[in-house]
Amino acid sequence: MSGGLDRHIRDALLTAARTARRHAYAPYSRYAVGAAVLGDNEEVYAGANVENASYGLTICAERSAVAAAVAAGVHRLRAVAVVADGAPPLPCGACRQVLVEFMQPDAVVWVAGADPRSRVKQFRLGDLLPEAFRLDRRMGSRK
Ligand SMILES: [Zn+2]
Numbered sequence: 001m002s003g004g005l006d007r008h009i010r011d012a013l014l015t016a017a018r019t020a021r022r023h024a025y026a027p028y029s030r031y032a033v034g035a036a037v038l039g040d041n042e043e044v045y046a047g048a049n050v051e052n053a054s055y056g057l058t059i060c061a062e063r064s065a066v067a068a069a070v071a072a073g074v075h076r077l078r079a080v081a082v083v084a085d086g087a088p089p090l091p092c093g094a095c096r097q098v099l100v101e102f103m104q105p106d107a108v109v110w111v112a113g114a115d116p117r118s119r120v121k122q123f124r125l126g127d128l129l130p131e132a133f134r135l136d137r138r139m140g141s142r143k
Helices: 004-021 061-071 093-102
Strands: 033-039 044-048 077-084 108-113 120-124
Touching (some): 004 044, 004 061, 004 077, 004 108
Parallel strands (some): 077 108
Antiparallel strands (some): 033 077
């Protein structure tokens, strides 16, 4: 990805992530996170973190956005943006693994602060999770 179109996509994903972040359910950590993914159908799917009184059940914003895309029938994602207060929120290890399920290693990951004026950092998913675990899909197939 490069050029003006990318900037357009980046800004659209960041805006969607910031909007979703406002709906984050984070009464325990007060750490509201928003995320948005770009499907191969050019649609944007957003998510926010959803905490739980049983802390371990908390769902991160990235996985929430991926679930929204899957619920819409989209299984191929091209980019993701994640926003939160403070330092740019790098996806946790669990989310990196979930993103790998639906994205190629060269897919772009943008992270930024909740403030639209904050600096945006860009990564490739393959750099955030090299040598990711992948199940050989043929294992479960009789074909
Ligand atoms: Zn996560």
